[in-house]
Amino acid sequence: QVTLKESGPGILQPSQTLSLTCSFSGFSLSTSGICVSWIRQPSGKGLEWLATICWEDSKGYNPSLKNRLTISKDTSNNQAFLKITSVDTADTAIYYCARREVYGTPEVMDAWGQGASVTVSS
């Protein structure tokens, strides 16, 4: 069974760095074709893809946020991470991680975590 769970600080202040962890089970980020992505959703709004990291350590970033994002992984501990620098209130959102199996069926984000709520406030 594939599961993912996001964790983060809950609340942080403007200008700080947001650090998020995605802990998962049922798959490995060292397996060919596996990628983990971060997606966020402000309250009442749509989904915004942020970043992706894959088995061979390739990475992709949303161009509108690229300068502030860093994605990484720890394959030994089945975790993926996202850092967002210089946060402001616009970064307040639910943050999700999701798995994609590029060579599988379906080869889309078919497993999502429950989401971690992040509030940026002074």
Place this chain on the structure above:
Amino acid sequence: DIQMTQSPASLSASLGETVTIECRASEDIYSNLAWYQQKPGNSPQLLIYDANSLADGVPSRFSGSGSGTQYSLKINSLQSEDVASYFCQQYNNYLMYTFGAGTKLELK
């Protein structure tokens, strides 16, 4: 970047009605298109992938179609449990994704 234009933003329909939601890509995405359903307080759930393939466990009243830049999600015989928000997503490149803005479906 590939942009996804989803319409309508909101939709009100009656039980038993057929509803259609559309997504247009800014360039050809070769049917690399998924549809997700999201109910309040829950994570998105996969409905359709590869533009027209039904995900496991999804009722057959849901269907997807389209190619190139134009795609649609159809819900036949609307049920109360279908009240949700729906999002399209392009995945033409495994390191770059875009979601549509979403459609909020309500009962009339």
